[in-house]
Amino acid sequence: GLFSIIxxxxxxxxxxxxxxxxxxNRNISCCSTDLCNVNAAGGVRSSYGLAGGIAAGVLWTTLNHKF
Known part of the structure; x- marks a missing residue:
């Protein structure tokens, strides 16, 4: 999927x-140690970056064909 919300x-x-x-997608994972889910925040940034790049590419292609 394009988006991952953590x-x-x-x-x-x-x-x-x-x-x-x-x-x-919806992914539920479990952990049981202190600070075990701290590194998961990077997943949101990379997913939004990918979605933003795809949206920019589609917009650029659409605008180029109209003019």
């Missing part, structure tokens, strides 16, 4: 799962 939290129980949708 939400972090703590819970007393966790069940891992993965769902792939046409425009994004």
């Amino acid at each position: 939400s972090k939290g703590c819970d007393s129980s966790c069940e891992e799962s993965y769902n792939n949708f046409s425009v994004g």
